[in-house]
Amino acid sequence: MTDRVSGAATDPVTGGLMQGFPPPPDKTLRMEDGSSWTFPNLRWAFSHQRELVPSVNVWRGRDAAVEFPRALRDDLDEIAFTTMDGEAMTWGQSVDVNCTDGILVLHKGVVIYEDYFGALERQIPHLAMSVTKSFVGVLAATLAHEGALDPTKLVPYYVPDLAGTAYGDATVRQVMDMTIGVQYSETYTDPDAQIWAYTAASGVTARPRDYGGPETIFDFLRSLRKQGEHGQAFAYKTCNTEVLAWIVQRATGVPIARMLSDKIWQKLGPEEDAYLLVDRIGTAMCGGGLNLTLRDLAKFGEMMRCDGAFNGHQVIPAAVVADTARGADRDHFAKSGYVTLPGWSYRNQFWVSHDKFGAYSARGIHGQAAWIAPGAEVVIARFASHPTAANGNGPLDRVSLPAYAAIAEHLLKT
């Protein structure tokens, strides 16, 4: 058995993080000194991002919130499965070892399991990390479906500023599916990886006192250079989503926070406003800056499971959902070398498993997920603050993916 952390043992409330006026120095978290970005501090920080970083509201509108039917079941916690490491585990145990902050299971549109831990509460938006990308992805795919965006165009057609960069000869579709050849590393365990230059430029992680790097997300994107060829292989790089967001904002003239509110959020009947972290000139961080409540994430997942129809709205065109769920080139994906994701592909900023449930998902590091399994009529929404971001969600996947499959199997039978 690998060394496991425990959600209960690292609870930020019992641990006294950010409690008191002021909190004790060793329990005080700041963005500027990096303390909010270390474990276990991120167990508090992921539920309080706007208190650390400027943000822009994603307005829920004025309609009443959709209430899911509820029929909580007590048989899920004991569901047994075997992790990818060969360890026997129950669902209940998996919730703890993943440092889960919130988890909700929908079966046929009914809430059958819902729980909150640590600093998260029902009404608090949690950092969704790269789950953000999937929202941007379906927005872009919807605009393409509506004819407002042409995926065959080269990026500079919409964003001339990116001529001469890695994106000068890339198509919008290649950006949407992340088959871009760009010199950019997403290796979270490498402090010199460009992912950290991106977060520093975005202003969401600490900048050194003598920081001389890009001041904004746009400045950072303009600095990216080509490496390899486009359209040959899937390579998961957050910069691509930022480029996609730039494209859709230039194509429409509408800021992404308002576009997201108008085209998706208001139609979902969310319980709460969502928000996006912004850089120092107010640009929304579209690669990982979305914060939303657990129930509202579940609504997004359920909308996708229901072919885009939810709350009396065709929120996303059914054709866009089908195109997403169908996935993309699995050979392209295989080149990315994710050992926990064999046979998967990536389409419209979603991860597509091609498994027996037709499952596809929005995924974010440290354990954020919307897992959509049409074949089992199941949606799982999860927020977590697991210590590792290593290898994407690799370490969590070794537990979570078998756990999700076990839940789906169980629900198919009962």
Next chain:
Amino acid sequence: MTDRVSGAATDPVTGGLMQGFPPPPDKTLRMEDGSSWTFPNLRWAFSHQRELVPSVNVWRGRDAAVEFPRALRDDLDEIAFTTMDGEAMTWGQSVDVNCTDGILVLHKGVVIYEDYFGALERQIPHLAMSVTKSFVGVLAATLAHEGALDPTKLVPYYVPDLAGTAYGDATVRQVMDMTIGVQYSETYTDPDAQIWAYTAASGVTARPRDYGGPETIFDFLRSLRKQGEHGQAFAYKTCNTEVLAWIVQRATGVPIARMLSDKIWQKLGPEEDAYLLVDRIGTAMCGGGLNLTLRDLAKFGEMMRCDGAFNGHQVIPAAVVADTARGADRDHFAKSGYVTLPGWSYRNQFWVSHDKFGAYSARGIHGQAAWIAPGAEVVIARFASHPTAANGNGPLDRVSLPAYAAIAEHLLKT
């Protein structure tokens, strides 16, 4: 006639502020370089504070929003009055020259006038500046009424950290009514005044690159030294409200954003969440950091006008409202020398006019106000982004106070 600005001529939307991806450099506003704190840029910035500075949510809860009855009247714009400078003006003109962002007039609980300008929209929270203080004031007065706070105690009884500072021998009541002798200048036109040291410590205005001042609001408060005596004169100083917020948080153990949500906000049936700007360790800025929508500010004012009862709740004890409206020592107030506010007093962080309407108000620089006139059954909520913060709201008062009185007189007759 004095030189007047015009709201219409400085509209931030037609002026192109923060429009585009990215906006043009000369239309890009940042907190860090001070550009968001200059006129006309603040006409955009006051409606977008959370995009510039971290903030904490003040949750509205899950109840439906209260809808005021509406009977808009078209006779108000032509109401004539004379400014304190002897200038003839109409109400409609006064809205423009005050660089109004939003204004709403309630008469007997009915909306008779409502308009938005510039960057403000109905659902957008606007910076309320020192209107914030009045929320903190009634919270503290309510806690005192409930016995959870003793106004006769010395400040260090609740906040031992303030022993040895200006507040070491001040009572809580003296803090509530701002009769504190403390070396602190609120002169906004003086760049060396402590008000700017306070905003820099709070992280809401630019810090010089070599900044070596207090890192947090609490650090700043601990640095304050006594000057003069307590209890002798009203002296409007924002630091007092921060001390009061520290006291109520220590007395209750509840962070102010949650206290405000639980005790006031959720009961008002607001349309939107409010928020408080926070410093770099997440401490809410209680002297001026509240942002809320215009309609929700009107609800707060109407609740006060109705003796604390609103939306089926006794939100604030009637005794607290009465104690506030009754005001405090007018001789103490006179020593502060506000030429536009003759015969006024200051109680529980409200400005009390002692006029024929029994009007009292929450006031913030650049034109924020909730004007509550029980004698005329009128409440006026106003947000603005007027260029000057000189002398409190002095320049605006010379227009606004006669304008409000004219409205009240008119409504008494019609």
